[in-house]
Amino acid sequence: MRNDEIWGRETAESYDALDGEMFSPDVLGPTVDRLAELAGEGRALEFAIGTGRVAVPLRKRGIPVAGIDISPAMVAQLRKKADEATIPVCLGDMATTVFPGRFSLVYLVYNTISNLLTQAEQVTCFRNAARHLAPGGRFLVELWVPELPKATLGPQAVIYRSEPGYISLDTIDVVSQRVVSHHFKFGEDRQSTLFRSPHRYIWPAELDLMAQLAGFGLESRSADWVGSPFTAESRSHVSVYRLMEE
Structure with missing residues (x-):
């Protein structure tokens, strides 16, 4: 399955209804609150901005937001909500595409780093985030914790x-x-x-090593957007990495 097949027009036109829970105020409100807090007075850059589920309400909060996305069809749906002057977007791979300027926050939500299907691409994504950040800037990753089958034989x-x-x-x-x-x-x-x-799953410790290779240190990790403690039972995490100052 190629990216242009997965994230083409049919998917883009139905995406906002595909998982309605992610658009609920209970989910989206804390997400935007946390991102606005981390962005502070600076600009935010969303990797895999898609149809703007998060970027549009974040921009309405007064945070300047830009994005990178590989799918013209997904960005076309975003354009029905916000024009290029309001939320500028560069088309391209989030692991390598460069958006002009520096940001105080780069973020990547709803497991989308796992859309990169090799470890090397995922490490490159961290390095691309670092390239966009001012010294001391932050990279936020929302990601699920893999739950493997109980048996090692048979259907996985x-x-x-x-x-x-x-x-x-x-x-x-x-x-x-x-x-x-x-x-x-x-x-x-x-x-x-x-x-x-398709996705490549990442264990939290592996994610931390990717961050270290790109010059980041882990600042915080919670089980959700409201800051619940991350435990062995947590099924997802929101991890914030800070670019180490030279």
């Missing part, structure tokens, strides 16, 4: 979420740390729709 799959009308499961290759996420949505009839996307 984990149900990630199940609720009325929706189920998601991950098929897992533990050798390559590759996951394919399968999202099923069910209508009133017997039909369902399926969206699939």
Whole structure:
């Protein structure tokens, strides 16, 4: 599956309804609050800005926001909410594309660093974040904690979420740390729709080493956007790295 196939027009046009929970005030409010706090008086840059789920409300909070995204179709949906003057975007790979200027915050939310499918690309993404930051700037990563199958033999799959009308499961290759996420949505009839996307999962300790290689130190890690403690039971984390001063 190529990126242009996964994040093409069909996905872009339905993306904002694909996971409605992520647009709820209970989720989006604390996300924007935390990002605004970290950006302070500076500018923020979102890697994989997509349709602007986070960038648009953050800009409405008065934070200058720019973005990088690989998908013209996703950015076209963003343009229905904010023009180029309001939220400028560079098209390209978040691991290598450079947006002009310096920022106080670079952020990457909703597991999107895992869209880079090799460890080398993920390390390069950290280095690209460092390239955009002023001294002492921060890089925030929101990421899920892998939940591996209990058995080592047989089908390697984990149900990630199940609720009325929706189920998601991950098929897992533990050798390559590759996951394919399968999202099923069910209508009133017997039909369902399926969206699939490939990922490379990252353990928190591995993520910290990537940060160190790019000149960052871990400043904080919480289980969610409101600052709940990160524990062995946490299924996700919000990690903030600070660019070490020379």
